[in-house]
Amino acid sequence: MNRAVMNELIIDTDRLIQELHELAGFSVCPEPVPAVTRVVFSEVDLQARSWLTSRFDEAGLSVKVDPIGNTYARWCPEGCAPDAPAIGTGSHIDAIPHAGMYDGTVGVLGGLEAIRAMQRAGHQPSRPIDVILFTSEEPTRFGLGCSGSRAMCGQLTPDKIAELKDETGAGFDSIRLGAGFSGALEDVRLSDTAYSAFIELHIEQGPRLEQEQIDLAPVTAIAAPATIHFTVSGEGGHAGGVLMPDRKDALNAAALMVSAIEQAALQSDSPDIVATVGTLAIHPGAVNSIPSRVDFSLDLRDIDGANRDAVLQTTLASAQSIAEKRGVELSHHVLNSDPPAQCDLYLVEALSQAAEAGGYSYKPMISRAYHDSLFMATRFPTAMLFIPCRDGVSHRPDEYAEPHHIEAGVATLARTLATLST
Ligand code: HGY
Numbered sequence: 001m002n003r004a005v006m007n008e009l010i011i012d013t014d015r016l017i018q019e020l021h022e023l024a025g026f027s028v029c030p031e032p033v034p035a036v037t038r039v040v041f042s043e044v045d046l047q048a049r050s051w052l053t054s055r056f057d058e059a060g061l062s063v064k065v066d067p068i069g070n071t072y073a074r075w076c077p078e079g080c081a082p083d084a085p086a087i088g089t090g091s092h093i094d095a096i097p098h099a100g101m102y103d104g105t106v107g108v109l110g111g112l113e114a115i116r117a118m119q120r121a122g123h124q125p126s127r128p129i130d131v132i133l134f135t136s137e138e139p140t141r142f143g144l145g146c147s148g149s150r151a152m153c154g155q156l157t158p159d160k161i162a163e164l165k166d167e168t169g170a171g172f173d174s175i176r177l178g179a180g181f182s183g184a185l186e187d188v189r190l191s192d193t194a195y196s197a198f199i200e201l202h203i204e205q206g207p208r209l210e211q212e213q214i215d216l217a218p219v220t221a222i223a224a225p226a227t228i229h230f231t232v233s234g235e236g237g238h239a240g241g242v243l244m245p246d247r248k249d250a251l252n253a254a255a256l257m258v259s260a261i262e263q264a265a266l267q268s269d270s271p272d273i274v275a276t277v278g279t280l281a282i283h284p285g286a287v288n289s290i291p292s293r294v295d296f297s298l299d300l301r302d303i304d305g306a307n308r309d310a311v312l313q314t315t316l317a318s319a320q321s322i323a324e325k326r327g328v329e330l331s332h333h334v335l336n337s338d339p340p341a342q343c344d345l346y347l348v349e350a351l352s353q354a355a356e357a358g359g360y361s362y363k364p365m366i367s368r369a370y371h372d373s374l375f376m377a378t379r380f381p382t383a384m385l386f387i388p389c390r391d392g393v394s395h396r397p398d399e400y401a402e403p404h405h406i407e408a409g410v411a412t413l414a415r416t417l418a419t420l421s422t
């Protein structure tokens with residue numbers, strides 16, 4: 001490790017914060033709400049990608065975009081072996097409706113600033129260093145989270161990509177082509193030797209680091225998400241003409257099922273199980289019409305995949321029993337049920353040493369949110385580095401990360417990337 005380079009790794013925090021605010025401006029939320037909404041392949045997403053590509057160009061990185069919008073910004077200066085397995089970093093810039101401005105973006109712009117800091121310090125990487133912008137990390141538009149990294153890692157095949165549709169019924173493939181991304185879906189999958197290591201910098205999206213006043217957390221494992229769609233079908237009818245005993249009200253049945261889901265999670269022995277019903281749609285949705293159909297989604301996670309699956313079975317049994325008692329039909333579809341990821345211990349140690357060298361406090365932690373690293377870890381040695389976020393808040397407009405925490409994360413990332421690419 002070149003001591004002189006390490007001592008010269010200075011982060012331009014003011015510029016990075018300025019860029020985070022500029023990136024936040026690409027949003028469909030009306031000003032002056034500080035919220036960000038940037039759904040994949042939307043106009044503001046494409047504008048944000050174009051703005052980011054200009055930042056990559058300014059840094060002298062070569063930019064490659066794959067057929068579904070995963071974007072690779074590569075630094076491989078004189079003396080770097082262009083065909084060697086690269087060191088990757090990066091995250092996502094798509095944002096769920098009314099979200100904050102740090103989820104994902106800290107990893108993309110932080111990765112760029114880490115490279116710029118290494119350039120300023122005179123680092124000579126022996127192998128390429130990539131900042132990756134993963135397409136469609138959030139499930140907002142197509143229902144499936146991390147579709148970009150799943151496809152890169154071979155966990156979402158071209159035929160499965162083609163099955164993904166948005167709420168208008170438009171298919172993923174036609175939308176990505178319409179957004180200007182071309183090429184065969186088969187070309188999205190990365191080769192086995194694409195990366196020798198991948199590290200994602202991200203806000204914790206939880207309260208632990210702030211509560212314990214710790215600067216950084218090398219992540220040791222990433223929770224396993226499962227997404228299940230439920231449809232409850234009753235009879236519906238006139239709000240005045242159908243007496244209570246004669247009803248087969250889909251919404252009342254669904255409400256009991258949603259409550260049963262919460263009970264199944266609360267009664268589980270696992271402290272890490274989390275169950276969320278985040279969407280629920282009523283048909284026909286008229287004030288004077290008994291709901292005939294209800295569609296709702298369940299986001300179920302645990303670090304222990306077996307426990308998550310046990311809670312899912314309990315949930316399905318309870319929901320079916322409620323359906324029978326209420327005389328309604330229940331169907332469900334498991335959209336995804338992913339195993340948890342264990343991070344690479346060598347990279348966790350490298351991040352810990354870099355934090356130590358930078359004089360930052362740190363403690364290893366598990367990730368309760370999922371990330372593109374969950375899928376990168378299925379193919380390449382992978383780890384994450386968390387920084388605190390205020391009150392642990394995320395996926396809300398008041399999401400916030402302190403500049404000095406962002407600086408600590410980027411400095412530690414830069415030091416680690418420099419070490420790995422020496
Ligand atoms: O839902 C998640 O864990 C991530 O923020 N998409």
Ligand code: MN
Pocket residue numbers: 103138395
């Ligand atoms: Mn998110």
Ligand code: MN
Pocket residue numbers: 092103104137202371
């Ligand atoms: Mn994220």
